[in-house]
Every structure is written in C-alpha cells, then in structure tokens.
Amino acid sequence: MARNKIALVGAGNIGGTLALLAGLKDLGDITLFDIAEGMPQGKALDIAQASPVEGFDAVLKGTNDYADLKGADVVIVTAGVPRKPGMSRDDLVGINTKVMRAVGAGIKANCPDAFVICITNPLDVMVGVLRDAAGLPYEKVVGMAGVLDSARFRYFLAEEFKVSVEDVNAFVLGGHGDTMVPLVRYSAVAGIPVPDLIKMGWSTQEKIDQIVQRTRDGGAEIVGLLKTGSAFYAPASSAIQMAESYLKDKKRVLPCAAYVKGAYGLDGLYVGVPVVIGAKGVERIVEIELNADEQKMFENSVGAVKALVEIVKNMDATAG
Numbered sequence: 001m002a003r004n005k006i007a008l009v010g011a012g013n014i015g016g017t018l019a020l021l022a023g024l025k026d027l028g029d030i031t032l033f034d035i036a037e038g039m040p041q042g043k044a045l046d047i048a049q050a051s052p053v054e055g056f057d058a059v060l061k062g063t064n065d066y067a068d069l070k071g072a073d074v075v076i077v078t079a080g081v082p083r084k085p086g087m088s089r090d091d092l093v094g095i096n097t098k099v100m101r102a103v104g105a106g107i108k109a110n111c112p113d114a115f116v117i118c119i120t121n122p123l124d125v126m127v128g129v130l131r132d133a134a135g136l137p138y139e140k141v142v143g144m145a146g147v148l149d150s151a152r153f154r155y156f157l158a159e160e161f162k163v164s165v166e167d168v169n170a171f172v173l174g175g176h177g178d179t180m181v182p183l184v185r186y187s188a189v190a191g192i193p194v195p196d197l198i199k200m201g202w203s204t205q206e207k208i209d210q211i212v213q214r215t216r217d218g219g220a221e222i223v224g225l226l227k228t229g230s231a232f233y234a235p236a237s238s239a240i241q242m243a244e245s246y247l248k249d250k251k252r253v254l255p256c257a258a259y260v261k262g263a264y265g266l267d268g269l270y271v272g273v274p275v276v277i278g279a280k281g282v283e284r285i286v287e288i289e290l291n292a293d294e295q296k297m298f299e300n301s302v303g304a305v306k307a308l309v310e311i312v313k314n315m316d317a318t319a320g
C-alpha cells in the first residue's frame with residue numbers, strides 16, 4: 001500500500017515540529033511548503049537525516065511550489081504570522097486573512113480531496129476564510145485549537161490532582177480566544193467528574209477556578225515567556241492527533257473548530273465543539289447539554305468569533 005502524503009503549509013516553528021512528529025509516528029511521506037526560500041528544503045533534509053536514527057521511512061520534500069501539494073491526503077496549515085507579547089490573536093486577522101486566501105487557492109488547485117487542518121490564528125475565523133477560499137466540503141476543513149486548549153487544561157488538572165495526565169479528560173469549547181469555555185462539569189479523572197473530586201477534598205473550587213483562567217491564558221503565558229513567537233510543540237502534537245484520527249479512521253472524539261449549522265443553535269459558523277473525526281473528515285458534531293452558566297459563556301465566545309467574522313467582511317467591503 002502506498003504511503004499517505006501529509007502536506008504542511010507553513011514550515012516555521014509549528015510546521016517543522018509537525019514534520020518531525022509525522023515522521024516519528026510513521027504517518028506517511030511529508031511535504032513542507034513555505035514562501036521562504038530554502039527553509040522548507042533545509043528542514044525537510046534535516047528531518048530526513050534523522051530518519052535513519054529514529055527508524056522511519058518517509059520521503060521528505062521541502063518546496064516553494066504549490067504544485068507539490070498534489071496527492072496530499074492531509075494538509076496542515078500554519079502559514080502566516082504568530083503574535084508577540086502585547087498582541088492578541090485577533091490582531092493577526094488582517095495579515096493572516098490574506099495568507100489564508102493564498103493557501104486556500106493553492107489547496108483548491110492541487111489537492112481538493114485532502115482533509116485540511118487549519119492552525120493559523122485567529123483560528124476560528126481563519127479556518128472559515130481558508131474553507132471559503134479552498135471551496136472544499138465543510139466536513140473536510142477543520143481548525144485545531146480545542147485539542148490544545150483541552151490538553152493545557154488536562155495538564156494543569158493532572159498537576160493539581162497529582163495523577164497521570166493520561167487519566168484526565170477535559171473539554172474546552174468555544175472560540176480559541178480569551179472567551180474560550182473550559183468545561184469543569186465535563187472534566188474528569190478516570191471517570192470521576194471534577195465537581196465530585198472537589199467534594200472529595202482533592203482540590204477546592206478556588207484552585208479549579210484558577211486553573212480554568214490559566215487555561216484561558218495558556219497561549220499568552222507562553223508568548224510572554226518566549227517573547228519571539230508562540231507555542232509550537234503542543235500545537236503540533238494536537239494537530240497530529242487530529243490527522244491521525246482521519247488517516248486511521250479512529251473516530252476520536254475531539255474538540256475542534258468545526259462548521260456548526262443547526263447544532264448549538266448556530267446558523268453556520270466555525271467554532272470549537274466536540275466532533276468525531278474519521279475517514280470522512282468531521283463525521284459528527286457532538287451536541288452536549290450545557291447548563292445556564294455554560295450556555296452563557298459559550299454564547300459570549302460565539303459572539304466574539306462572530307464579531308471577528310464581521311471585521312473580515314468589513315475589510316473586504318473597504319477593499320472594494
């Protein structure tokens with residue numbers, strides 16, 4: 001059987017990490033695309049030279065030509081600009097909208113059958129712009145954020161409870177911004193809900209509230225430490241988990257920015273909700289019940305995403 005082909009559009013911090021992880025996990029052949037000349041070629045060669053040591057067989061190619069996306073089964077998009085300290089993700093909307101349109105056109109022309117995972121920020125809005133530019137079916141274009149936000153939440157909870165990260169389940173819904181909604185009620189250790197663990201004296205409501213806030217600020221915490229860019233190891237791991245679920249038809253239930261029409265009372269918007277990812281792409285939107293508080297927070301987050309969608313529309317109107 002021929003190997004799958006993974007195309008990475010954007011070969012920067014996340015793109016390079018994605019290429020290494022895809023190799024280590026034997027996901028297939030890897031093409032690294034970037035507009036910077038030489039850089040994707042250099043990273044591809046470097047990772048190829050790690051393959052004999054790590055023991056994986058993959059064709060690694062670096063390129064500046066969209067035609068090399070032909071035949072890609074999965075495309076992961078990180079092209080664009082990351083934020084620096086003092087900026088919000090939303091400040092990237094102008095510059096990254098232009099990049100998403102160029103990338104979408106490249107995907108449309110070369111690999112319209114691929115499953116596309118967008119990572120570029122501001123995520124929920126960028127995945128919509130990318131989808132529209134690529135013209136792919138909605139279920140084949142999805143955004144990565146919820147897996148990352150939930151991983152941060154899980155990590156902080158595991159630290160607090162002094163248990164393995166593997167035994168902590170948690171969900172973060174909504175847009176990938178300051179309004180994201182870490183769902184305490186749906187978070188659990190080996191099936192024991194966090195509210196029960198508080199009753200059992202494992203933690204306090206106050207500490208859990210602090211963890212919720214640290215999760216919301218998770219990206220900014222790393223931007224503040226790195227100073228020159230944003231997180232890239234955990235974002236790359238998160239997108240690879242989504243790609244693997246598609247390629248292996250694992251049907252993982254993962255929080256992703258998916259196109260929601262009907263569920264959650266939404267009328268067609270990309271926003272973070274739990275979905276099932278399998279061979280058909282986003283195979284199902286999982287509509288969980290939200291209590292009044294959770295619903296209010298979710299609506300607030302949806303409102304923030306919609307406001308940014310309007311900004312993109314206004315940019316277009318102004319540009320004529």
Ligand SMILES: NC(=O)C1=CN([C@@H]2O[C@H](COP(=O)(O)OP(=O)(O)OC[C@H]3O[C@@H](n4cnc5c(N)ncnc54)[C@H](O)[C@@H]3O)[C@@H](O)[C@H]2O)C=CC1
Binds near residue numbers: 010096119122148
């Ligand atoms: N969704 C999420 O949870 C997360 C999203 N991000 C976002 O991911 C994006 C990438 O982050 P990094 O890899 O750290 O940035 P980076 O700056 O290291 O890499 C971005 C790459 O995109 C390339 N690029 C720029 N314009 C391009 C174009 N038109 N076509 C192709 N390539 C182009 C640049 O040359 C650069 O190599 C940023 O927008 C960042 O905010 C970062 C972390 C988490």
Ligand SMILES: O=C([O-])CC(=O)C(=O)O
Binds near residue numbers: 083148218222231
């Ligand atoms: O904070 C940022 O700009 C990058 C990002 O989205 C994250 O790490 O969650």
